[in-house]
Amino acid sequence: xxxxxxxxxxxxxxxxxxxxxxxxxxxxxxxxxxxxxxxxxxxxxxxxxxxxxxxxxxxxxxxxxxxxxxxxxxxxxxxxxxxxxxxxxxxxxxxxxxxxxxxxxxxxxxxxxxxxxxxxxxxxxxxxxxxxxxxxxxxxxxxxxxxxxxxxxxxxxxxxxxxxxxxxxxxxxxxxxxxxxxxxxxxxxxxxxxxxxxxxxxxxxxxxxxxxxxxxxxxxxxxxxxxxxxxxxxxxxxxxxxxxxxxxxxxxxxxxxxxxxxxxxxxxxxxxxxxxxxxxxxxxxxxxxxxxxxxxxxxxxxxxxxxxxxxxxxxxxxxxxxxxxxxxxxxxxxxxxxxxxxxxxxxxxxxxxxxxxxxxxxxxxx
Numbered sequence: 001x002x003x004x005x006x007x008x009x010x011x012x013x014x015x016x017x018x019x020x021x022x023x024x025x026x027x028x029x030x031x032x033x034x035x036x037x038x039x040x041x042x043x044x045x046x047x048x049x050x051x052x053x054x055x056x057x058x059x060x061x062x063x064x065x066x067x068x069x070x071x072x073x074x075x076x077x078x079x080x081x082x083x084x085x086x087x088x089x090x091x092x093x094x095x096x097x098x099x100x101x102x103x104x105x106x107x108x109x110x111x112x113x114x115x116x117x118x119x120x121x122x123x124x125x126x127x128x129x130x131x132x133x134x135x136x137x138x139x140x141x142x143x144x145x146x147x148x149x150x151x152x153x154x155x156x157x158x159x160x161x162x163x164x165x166x167x168x169x170x171x172x173x174x175x176x177x178x179x180x181x182x183x184x185x186x187x188x189x190x191x192x193x194x195x196x197x198x199x200x201x202x203x204x205x206x207x208x209x210x211x212x213x214x215x216x217x218x219x220x221x222x223x224x225x226x227x228x229x230x231x232x233x234x235x236x237x238x239x240x241x242x243x244x245x246x247x248x249x250x251x252x253x254x255x256x257x258x259x260x261x262x263x264x265x266x267x268x269x270x271x272x273x274x275x276x277x278x279x280x281x282x283x284x285x286x287x288x289x290x291x292x293x294x295x296x297x298x299x300x301x302x303x304x305x306x307x308x309x310x311x312x313x314x315x316x317x318x319x320x321x322x323x324x325x326x327x328x329x330x331x332x333x334x335x336x337x338x339x340x341x342x343x344x345x346x347x348x349x350x351x352x353x354x355x356x357x358x359x360x361x362x363x364x365x366x
Contacts, residue, residue: 006128010121010338017327024330029361031291032332034309034350036229038283041276044228047269051262058261060253062090062237066264070237073271078189080206080220086242087215089249090259090267093234094187094223098122101183102130102149104251105244112144115151117342118159118312120185123151136340140174147180155188155202155307158339158348162192162307165203168210176217181244187223187236190277191284194306202307206240216241226309227277228270235259235267284309284351287358291351294362309352314345322347329364 014032021028061067067088074080091097099122102113111132115123124134137143143150152171154163163171168184175182184205192202203210206220219240225231238248252258259267270276292302292311300313300322315322319335326333326347336346353361 003129006125007121014323014332014335017323018332020324020327021330021332024364026330026360026364028330028332029353029357029364030332031349031351031353031361032334034334034352036225036231036352037354038229038280040229040233041270041273043273043276044230044266044269048233048262048266051265054261056261058258058264060258061249062088062259063261063264063268066090066268069268069271070239074204074206074220074239077201077274078186078204078206078220079201080204080208080239083206083239084242087245088237088239089245089252090235090237090264091221092236092257092259093225094185094221094236095122096234096257097221097236097238098151098185099126099129101248102126102132104248105149105181107132107148110146111148112146113149113151114143114147114180116153116156116161118156118161118336118339118346119151120153120157121338123153136342140171143174143178143180145178147175147178150175150180150182152182152184152205154184154186155191155197156304157185157188157308158310158334158336158346159303159312160188160193160305160308160310162195162197162202164196165207165209168203168205168207172205172210172218181217181219181241183219183221183238185221187221187226188308189222190227191281191309192307193285193288197307217244219244224267224270227280229280230266230270233263233266235263235270237267283355287351287353287355290358290362291349294365295349298365303346309350311349311351312346313349314343314347316345319343319345319347329361331361331364 071083113127127134189202223236302313334348336343
């Protein structure tokens with residue numbers, strides 16, 4: 001099977017709007033991509049520096065220490081106790097896993113990959129790479145009989161939606177009826193804001209209340225890009241069903257998909273320290289508290305957005321009109337159509353800008 005045609009990279013369409021925003025007298029406020037702007041924690045940088053004598057090949061499976069730290073992190077932060085070494089696997093960031101997972105699981109023509117209606121585009125790209133068909137659906141009852149992989153995303157990108165324990169359990173039950181794997185992208189789990197997520201952790205698909213002790217067919221994907229400002233390190237991991245992890249490990253060994261040894265050392269440092277995660281969350285909380293009311297005053301209705309790194313809103317007009325209005329104010333956002341066909345009037349605004357730039361955006365919106 002030859003690789004089929006891939007869509008154009010969507011962010012290329014934003015160039016003229018970025019040029020408009022950059023012409024603002026006070027400069028651009030870029031709230032589009034969502035790349036972290038705050039420093040990588042010093043402890044993590046020190047761990048990376050101390051591991052730069054990387055003369056031998058790193059372990060594709062991750063060092064025993066890294067796998068143990070990931071397991072302890074799941075127990076401490078995600079209410080998922082008892083993960084063994086063979087249920088954990090580091091990855092080179094999370095995007096490559098999202099893109100290649102259908103192919104690594106052996107999906108192909110005739111198979112369906114389900115993903116949320118408001119979705120990170122790489123879920124559908126991964127289906128295309130494997131020759132499978134992507135279907136956008138949030139209702140497990142609507143998932144086709146040909147479904148072999150279900151992507152969940154909680155908290156969601158772009159809409160900040162959270163699946164509670166009951167919602168996750170329904171998805172898992174339906175996937176098992178279909179014989180499908182469930183992969184849950186949980187990269188924003190540390191960033192809960194509204195409702196129960198102010199105090200309670202966002203649940204994982206591996207939570208015992210979801211699995212009833214059976215992790216078969218389930219994978220949880222996590223990245224340190226957001227919680228620890230490690231986007232440039234490409235530091236992530238996947239955990240769950242040991243048989244699926246073994247398959248992924250075998251493919252990755254053959255393909256040379258090895259997380260660099262210094263990055264593995266940095267991951268150990270990041271996952272061993274909760275203080276910097278709490279501090280980073282407070283930075284985002286403060287920025288959100290400034291940006292959200294400013295957007296409402298601008299005439300935007302904020303939907304969902306109860307967790308995660310983004311505000312998902314609409315002015316009730318075409319998304320590109322809103323993108324243009326914001327660009328004239330020197331503010332760059334992400335258009336809803338980048339995240340599927342179901343949200344032609346929504347835009348996504350990231351909290352990843354400095355305090356000064358967030359304040360500037362709020363002043364302009366007023």
